[in-house]
Amino acid sequence: EIVLTQSPGTLSLSPGERATLSCRASQSVSSSYLAWYQQKPGQAPRLLIYGASSRATGIPDRFSGSGSGTDFTLTISRLEPEDFAVYYCQQYGSSNTFGQGTKLEIK
Amino acid sequence: QVQLVQSGAEVKKPGASVKVSCKASGYTFTSYGISWVRQAPGQGLEWMGWISAYNGNTNYAQKLQGRVTMTTDTSTSTAYMELRSLRSDDTAVYYCARSAAGTWLDWFDPWGQGTLVTVSS
Numbered sequence: 001e002i003v004l005t006q007s008p009g010t011l012s013l014s015p016g017e018r019a020t021l022s023c024r025a026s027q028s029v030s031s032s033y034l035a036w037y038q039q040k041p042g043q044a045p046r047l048l049i050y051g052a053s054s055r056a057t058g059i060p061d062r063f064s065g066s067g068s069g070t071d072f073t074l075t076i077s078r079l080e081p082e083d084f085a086v087y088y089c090q091q092y093g094s095s096n097t098f099g100q101g102t103k104l105e106i107k
Numbered sequence: 108q109v110q111l112v113q114s115g116a117e118v119k120k121p122g123a124s125v126k127v128s129c130k131a132s133g134y135t136f137t138s139y140g141i142s143w144v145r146q147a148p149g150q151g152l153e154w155m156g157w158i159s160a161y162n163g164n165t166n167y168a169q170k171l172q173g174r175v176t177m178t179t180d181t182s183t184s185t186a187y188m189e190l191r192s193l194r195s196d197d198t199a200v201y202y203c204a205r206s207a208a209g210t211w212l213d214w215f216d217p218w219g220q221g222t223l224v225t226v227s228s
Contacts, residue, residue: 035215044220044221090215095212098152100151
């Protein structure tokens with residue numbers, strides 16, 4: 001099973017700043033089959049990115065994904081107040097596994 | 108719009124079974140699959156398994172093999188997840204999510220609103 005490790009566990013930033021979230025896989029993720037989700041308290045996760053770098057429908061262009069192999073990154077270029085949430089990565093190249101999440105909190 | 112609406116919260120005793128429903132609308136149900144993901148209180152996401160609404164094929168997470176069954180009713184565009192022999196560590200919010208019809212290897216979009224299942228004596 002591919003284990004995904006997200007870092008940092010918690011990221012404290014201010015609105016307007018740039019956020020960089022990391023997702024590292026224990027082995028190579030085939031064909032960049034990696035997705036990112038945003039989850040706010042009491043809500044279901046929402047798909048942001050699939051295929052490592054493709055934005056889902058309706059997702060603002062301040063969200064971008066990059067990476068391949070074992071190292072992937074989600075970047076939020078300029079944080080808006082509504083972006084503070086927990087973010088999960090998921091690999092779907094070999095079964096389906098999720099990272100443990102990164103909490104993005106207001107500084 | 109594409110929407111998945113799940114059944115309401117459940118409270119079950121250890122050893123019992125629970126069946127959660129997920130009604131789809133806004134798309135052709137049989138052109139996709141449904142995956143189930145659970146989230147224990149304060150914890151991360153755990154994939155439970157997948158069913159193709161096209162042909163009924165399933166794939167379950169190894170740790171749940173033998174305790175979980177996923178089905179669909181194409182006449183009502185509804186997917187079901189039944190979990191048996193419930194334990195306290197099955198307490199979680201259970202989500203359904205749309206995924207590919209032909210493989211369980213896919214991203215999930217959209218998600219249902221979640222169903223809280225509490226297992227307690």
